[in-house]
Amino acid sequence: MKHQEVGVDFWAMGKAMLTYGALTALCWVMLRLFNTVFTLPRRLRAQQDQIQNSLKDLQKRFPDLNITEEDLQNAEKELDDLIKENDKDKEDKLNKKEAIEEEAVPEETKKDL
Template sequence: MKHQQVSVDYWSMGKAMLVYGGLTILCWIMLRLFNTVFTLPRRLRAQHENIQDTLKELQRRFPDMNITEEDLKEAEKELDEYIKEDQQKKEENETGETPQIEDKKSL
């Protein structure tokens, strides 16, 4: 048996690597989409039931109060704003800036 010379075709090897890499990424994206299609409705249904349970609990605890889903969403937004303001105040205090104290006379 004779010794045979083996030549490596780098161009074909690189193209094949890129094609297989692209196919792998596309398959991963497709699997994620299938997963989302099957799990998203369940998550949305659970979230909706959670909001409804919260509304029922609030209406049971406070029967005179008329609370809607929009009110709850607005309350969440206000809570997020308060948290952000609190974080900003903490950051200002950490940087060494002293908060301005107002005189009671000026109030």
């Protein structure tokens, strides 16, 4: 029996590895898409039902409450204004605190600086 050598084709092996990896990734994406196609409508329907139930509960609790789109837009503007005022108050407090800290430093240490 003659001595035989086995030649390893690294290029073909690498190509096959990348091909099977890409095929696996595509299959995973396809399965996720199928899952989404069958579960998304059910989730959206449940979310819509939950919103409708919440609105019905609000109408039962507050029958005179009639919210329009303009009211919602005004509420968003008011919320933005409140956030801006809150930020300004925080900045003012920080500035006052820094001013107090500067006054609290004795004159001798200021001279050393």
